[in-house]
Amino acid sequence: MTTEELKNVKSNLVVDARGTACPGPLLAAKKAIGDIESGEILEVLSADEGTKNDIPRWCEKVGHEYLGFYDEDSFSRLFLIKE
Amino acid sequence: MENSTELTLEQLQKQVELLQKKVGKLEKNRKDQLAIAIVSGDMDKVLAAMVISLAAAAMDTQVKLFFSFWSLSALRDPKKSPKGKDFISKMFGIMLPKGKDKLKLSNMNMAGMGPMMIKMLMKKQNVLSLDEMFKQAGDLGVEITVCEMSMGLMGFKKEEMIDYPNLRFAGAATFVADAGESAMQLFI
Numbered sequence: 001m002t003t004e005e006l007k008n009v010k011s012n013l014v015v016d017a018r019g020t021a022c023p024g025p026l027l028a029a030k031k032a033i034g035d036i037e038s039g040e041i042l043e044v045l046s047a048d049e050g051t052k053n054d055i056p057r058w059c060e061k062v063g064h065e066y067l068g069f070y071d072e073d074s075f076s077r078l079f080l081i082k083e
Numbered sequence: 084m085e086n087s088t089e090l091t092l093e094q095l096q097k098q099v100e101l102l103q104k105k106v107g108k109l110e111k112n113r114k115d116q117l118a119i120a121i122v123s124g125d126m127d128k129v130l131a132a133m134v135i136s137l138a139a140a141a142m143d144t145q146v147k148l149f150f151s152f153w154s155l156s157a158l159r160d161p162k163k164s165p166k167g168k169d170f171i172s173k174m175f176g177i178m179l180p181k182g183k184d185k186l187k188l189s190n191m192n193m194a195g196m197g198p199m200m201i202k203m204l205m206k207k208q209n210v211l212s213l214d215e216m217f218k219q220a221g222d223l224g225v226e227i228t229v230c231e232m233s234m235g236l237m238g239f240k241k242e243e244m245i246d247y248p249n250l251r252f253a254g255a256a257t258f259v260a261d262a263g264e265s266a267m268q269l270f271i
Contacts, residue, residue: 021209024209026137026141027223029141030141030142054138062142062143
């Protein structure tokens with residue numbers, strides 16, 4: 001998805017993991033994914049650069065659909081659809 | 084003509100069955116599981132093992148840790164002091180780090196300055212502390228097995244180990260069995 005498309009995405013749940021470094025954001029996402037239904041959208045806020053690579057790999061392995069990310073000033077927003 | 088097609092069909096069926104058996108065996112042999120033998124008691128190495136374990140657990144991979152030799156120091160609970168140790172065990176107990184907070188660095192230890200600095204940096208960069216990592220690992224179902232033999236060697240007692248869900252005490256064969264059925268095995 002392009003940044004413009006991602007900016008219009010309505011997330012069902014936003015998890016703020018900006019206060020943790022690797023593997024904190026992944027742990028936060030893993031916990032949060034249990035709180036939404038299949039087909040719903042999870043948005044992860046992360047200030048950890050590695051997360052941009054880690055979340056897609058997690059999605060690939062577990063089966064969630066990774067939509068992409070865009071950068072804010074000091075962090076990134078990552079989007080995925082629960083399997 | 085008819086006979087020969089039946090025969091090949093039968094052969095095909097047999098081959099499929101054989102393959103199914105083999106695939107079943109493979110699936111059973113290599114689970115989505117990570118087994119790590121942690122032998123080092125250095126803070127940086129235990130840290131690496133825990134970070135990898137947490138990432139794997141978050142990715143739904145079953146994680147089985149086998150703590151052996153120097154790494155046992157990380158599992159000692161500083162609040163517990165068991166009684167009835169002989170002289171050598173007591174000496175070992177005093178000389179070895181009592182708990183994960185007291186571990187040394189494999190490099191740049193500088194008489195304890197190194198670990199202090201690393202801990203400061205970890206806090207600043209929002210890296211989970213070892214304490215928090217063990218807690219998260221317990222919540223995520225990471226299994227920990229303590230090497231019974233090393234424990235005896237160093238004179239550590241079960242009573243001085245940390246409170247961790249389902250802490251197991253076992254021998255090398257347990258690690259070999261865990262590693263054998265894991266898709267990933269590491270030695271740290």
